[in-house]
Amino acid sequence: MRRAIILRPAAAVLVASALAGCREDMEVQPKLTAYSSAAAFDQNMAARQPPTGTLDREALEREAALGRPPAPSEALIRRGAERYKIACTPCHGEAGLGDGIVVQRGFPQPPAFTEPRLLAADASHVVDVITHGWGVMYPYENRVAPADRWAIALYVRALQLAQTGKDAADPAPAQAVQR
Numbered sequence: 001m002r003r004a005i006i007l008r009p010a011a012a013v014l015v016a017s018a019l020a021g022c023r024e025d026m027e028v029q030p031k032l033t034a035y036s037s038a039a040a041f042d043q044n045m046a047a048r049q050p051p052t053g054t055l056d057r058e059a060l061e062r063e064a065a066l067g068r069p070p071a072p073s074e075a076l077i078r079r080g081a082e083r084y085k086i087a088c089t090p091c092h093g094e095a096g097l098g099d100g101i102v103v104q105r106g107f108p109q110p111p112a113f114t115e116p117r118l119l120a121a122d123a124s125h126v127v128d129v130i131t132h133g134w135g136v137m138y139p140y141e142n143r144v145a146p147a148d149r150w151a152i153a154l155y156v157r158a159l160q161l162a163q164t165g166k167d168a169a170d171p172a173p174a175q176a177v178q179r
């Protein structure tokens with residue numbers, strides 16, 4: 001017992017020094033980072049284009065999610081509200097009236113979601129605008145996942161109904177998104 005007590009600190013020192021000596025993180029090796037220059041490559045750029053024919057393994061799944069509106073639910077509206085506040089309020093404003101801070105600083109003003117044409121449009125139009133952009137609005141497909149685009153579309157529908165004064169108990173937002 002006594003011997004074990006004496007040996008324990010010695011073993012700890014041994015293990016600690018062994019670990020310290022073995023630290024060989026890959027991050028300390030010589031390498032080219034994305035934006036560094038590299039004389040060996042075209043245009044002196046370390047960042048390379050993927051070889052022709054490279055397939056994005058998740059592209060098919062993303063494509064499928066776009067054509068598959070998720071079942072409307074309160075959780076989906078909440079998710080849509082959260083994503084809308086992050087990605088869309090800077091221009092469209094909290095209530096979707098087209099008065100976001102970026103517009104107040106000079107960006108072209110988007111239409112209010114309560115415009116008759118947008119009230120009549122179905123949810124897939126909003127998903128399409130997020131995916132491909134619209135006029136001066138650039139695409140958000142790299143920043144908003146397909147399932148979130150449907151969630152945002154549902155929230156936009158809820159904003160429209162709130163603005164046009166429909167009864168809050170009206171189940172229409174959930175139905176409208178499936179039109």
Ligand code: HEC
Binds near residue numbers: 118126130140144
């Ligand atoms: C940087 C500002 C900006 C952001 C961020 C932005 N938009 Fe837009 N959006 C615009 C502008 C400007 C227009 C009007 C474009 C035009 O008509 O040329 C527009 C138009 C639209 C339209 C109307 C399309 C039509 O049929 O007239 C919808 C719907 C829309 N945006 C949804 C969204 C959603 C949803 C998001 C968040 C994912 C978003 N936008 C983020 C600026 C923005």
